[in-house]
Amino acid sequence: MPIPCRSAMLIHDQSRTGRRATAQAPLDAPQVTDIPEGLRRRARPALPEVSEMQAVRHYTRLSQKNFSIDTHFYPLGSCTMKYNPRACNSLAMLPGFLARHPMAPETHSQGLMACLFDLQEILKQVTGMHAVSLAPSAGAQGEFAGVAMIRAYHQARGDHARTEILVPDAAHGTNPASAAMCGFKVREIPTGDDGDVELEALKAAVGPQTAGIMLTNPSTVGVFDRNIQAIARSVHDAGGLLYYDGANLNAILGKVRPGDMGFDVIHMNLHKTFSTPHGGGGPGAGPVGVSKRLEPFLPVPMVDFDGDDYHWLTESERPETIGRLTAFGGNMGILLRAYVYARMLGREGMGRVSEFATLNANYLMARLREAGFEAAYPRRRASHEFIITLKRESRELGVNAMDFAKRLLDYGYHAPTTYFPLLVPECLLIEPTESETKEDLDGFVEAMIAIRREAQEEPETLKGAPHKMPVRRLDDVRAARHLDLAWKPAASETTHG
Amino acid sequence: MSEVPAELRYTKTHEWVKDNGDGTLTVGITDHAQEALGDIVFVEPPEVGRAIAAEEASAVVESVKAASDIYAPLAGEIVETNATLTDAPETINTSPYEDGWIFRFAPADPSAYHNLLDAATYEQAVEDEDD
Numbered sequence: 001m002p003i004p005c006r007s008a009m010l011i012h013d014q015s016r017t018g019r020r021a022t023a024q025a026p027l028d029a030p031q032v033t034d035i036p037e038g039l040r041r042r043a044r045p046a047l048p049e050v051s052e053m054q055a056v057r058h059y060t061r062l063s064q065k066n067f068s069i070d071t072h073f074y075p076l077g078s079c080t081m082k083y084n085p086r087a088c089n090s091l092a093m094l095p096g097f098l099a100r101h102p103m104a105p106e107t108h109s110q111g112l113m114a115c116l117f118d119l120q121e122i123l124k125q126v127t128g129m130h131a132v133s134l135a136p137s138a139g140a141q142g143e144f145a146g147v148a149m150i151r152a153y154h155q156a157r158g159d160h161a162r163t164e165i166l167v168p169d170a171a172h173g174t175n176p177a178s179a180a181m182c183g184f185k186v187r188e189i190p191t192g193d194d195g196d197v198e199l200e201a202l203k204a205a206v207g208p209q210t211a212g213i214m215l216t217n218p219s220t221v222g223v224f225d226r227n228i229q230a231i232a233r234s235v236h237d238a239g240g241l242l243y244y245d246g247a248n249l250n251a252i253l254g255k256v257r258p259g260d261m262g263f264d265v266i267h268m269n270l271h272k273t274f275s276t277p278h279g280g281g282g283p284g285a286g287p288v289g290v291s292k293r294l295e296p297f298l299p300v301p302m303v304d305f306d307g308d309d310y311h312w313l314t315e316s317e318r319p320e321t322i323g324r325l326t327a328f329g330g331n332m333g334i335l336l337r338a339y340v341y342a343r344m345l346g347r348e349g350m351g352r353v354s355e356f357a358t359l360n361a362n363y364l365m366a367r368l369r370e371a372g373f374e375a376a377y378p379r380r381r382a383s384h385e386f387i388i389t390l391k392r393e394s395r396e397l398g399v400n401a402m403d404f405a406k407r408l409l410d411y412g413y414h415a416p417t418t419y420f421p422l423l424v425p426e427c428l429l430i431e432p433t434e435s436e437t438k439e440d441l442d443g444f445v446e447a448m449i450a451i452r453r454e455a456q457e458e459p460e461t462l463k464g465a466p467h468k469m470p471v472r473r474l475d476d477v478r479a480a481r482h483l484d485l486a487w488k489p490a491a492s493e494t495t496h497g
Numbered sequence: 498m499s500e501v502p503a504e505l506r507y508t509k510t511h512e513w514v515k516d517n518g519d520g521t522l523t524v525g526i527t528d529h530a531q532e533a534l535g536d537i538v539f540v541e542p543p544e545v546g547r548a549i550a551a552e553e554a555s556a557v558v559e560s561v562k563a564a565s566d567i568y569a570p571l572a573g574e575i576v577e578t579n580a581t582l583t584d585a586p587e588t589i590n591t592s593p594y595e596d597g598w599i600f601r602f603a604p605a606d607p608s609a610y611h612n613l614l615d616a617a618t619y620e621q622a623v624e625d626e627d628d
Contacts, residue, residue, distance in 0.1 A: 173564070186554075419562040419563065420563075422562075422563045422565075425533070476561045477536040477538060477561055480536075480538035480539070480559075480561055481538045481539075481586070481587070
């Protein structure tokens with residue numbers, strides 16, 4: 001139960017001129033006279049002036065308002081919000097790792113480099129790819145690196161006609177965005193009624209202009225595309241490459257390998273499958289794996305092992321690399337957490353992850369269907385996630401998926417992904433992950449049943465939800481139309497220095 | 498049931514097309530499409546003078562739920578875009594067939610207009626989609 005909040009929402013609202021936290025002030029603050037006159041600001045920055053205790057209370061209260069995987073069931077489909085084991089955290093924070101300077105020489109970094117090399121090897125084995133680079137520092141950057149390698153590959157062969165990337169209409173929005181960022185034209189391929197990519201449409205779309213296709217398998221509609229080998233053949237025969245979006249790797253971990261399905265490039269979201277902290281703006285990690293023909297283009301730095309020592313692979317060893325994505329080697333702390341997680345699981349544990357993730361999803365889907373909710377792909381077995389559509393509830397009761405989602409918050413459940421994928425109306429994309437207990441899954445089903453009863457008896461309760469949260473239903477239309485992202489002081493409060 | 502004016506032509510991707518009688522066609526999204534998208538919060542129109550291919554993504558309409566491409570019904574060249582949508586994208590919700598038009602273009606082959614869906618066929622397509 002969160003502590004009732006009597007204080008203002010923003011720390012700025014608690015500000016009083018001259019109030020300060022002296023103990024936190026830096027000892028050797030630079031003198032203003034060090035800065036050239038022309039570069040000095042005229043007005044004081046709009047920083048809050050509060051005491052140390054006020055700052056502590058403010059941020060402690062905010063943290064207590066969080067919905068997080070540490071406090072709540074968080075079935076956010078396509079995001080794999082699983083538990084982050086504490087051991088990963090504590091080992092990644094060993095002083096030797098924390099205090100290492102990013103420019104420390106190889107001789108002083110062998111421990112860290114050993115972990116990174118092992119992680120490269122583990123990711124290679126579990127995905128079936130030929131080589132892995134840990135450099136990308138987020139999923140989206142991994143996607144960018146992957147598509148940039150596809151581009152580099154075609155260019156190195158002098159094949160400049162390949163200007164198109166194919167993307168199924170169920171894909172993550174980041175896929176077309178990454179393709180466009182790398183200068184490709186995006187062509188959409190429709191999804192059939194059974195959730196698989198429409199093969200005939202794909203065959204009609206591939207050609208000498210095809211650079212590649214970006215796929216998630218299992219797809220965003222939560223089913224494993226059974227035609228994956230035919231898709232791979234069709235794209236490869238046309239001279240294109242296959243890109244695997246690792247968003248749904250949790251469903252097949254230790255069971256099926258993207259490399260064996262015929263993929264040439266993959267990015268992995270360590271914050272999803274390998275349980276590093278997720279959301280809140282990072283830091284993230286999005287390693288990329290490739291087939292043999294793309295290896296020269298991998299982003300640097302990578303770690304190599306000569307049998308005695310570990311070495312950085314940089315531009316000089318990898319002249320065809322697409323280059324660096326960050327100043328140093330990616331987000332080390334996150335890579336270490338993923339490494340510890342992978343080592344704790346071991347080879348067998350990897351398989352248990354996908355077994356339990358899939359079992360939990362199918363149990364939850366079966367129970368919800370039993371309770372009368374409609375699955376979007378009733379004839380298909382769920383992978384690690386599934387979609388229910390509230391089309392009927394919307395038509396008959398006048399409450400939509402967003403009303404259900406908001407009301408779930410009052411019941412203590414983070415809402416599943418809503419209105420995504422776009423091709424299923426009034427949908428909830430639900431992913432329980434392997435870390436939830438049966439009791440928690442049952443609790444979620446009971447909440448969904450209770451909410452539908454409310455929808456029948458007192459729909460206004462849903463329309464006005466959430467009722468128990470620190471903020472009520474937000475006006476998302478107004479927020480989107482009138483973007484206001486920065487706090488500004490009221491005119492009378494502005495102090496000039 | 499959403500409104501489907503009989504005098505317009507349609508695409509399977511929910512654009513409507515109006516023959517202005519002066520060699521240009523006007524394009525917007527249907528009542529059904531605006532209803533499905535929900536409150537529109539942003540419209541990115543094409544540049545005037547841009548050559549468009551049939552079924553090419555030519556504009557973007559963003560609602561609180563989703564960002565959707567608007568496809569060119571036919572090949573041609575953009576002549577004009579609806580400036581009111583910049584500040585009032587919600588016009589598409591309130592008046593999808595009149596004030597909420599998105600762009601006007603000169604089709605390369607004006608006769609192709611008649612190959613687009615008529616109102617009855619579009620209405621049937623929407624019904625089939627809902628099943």
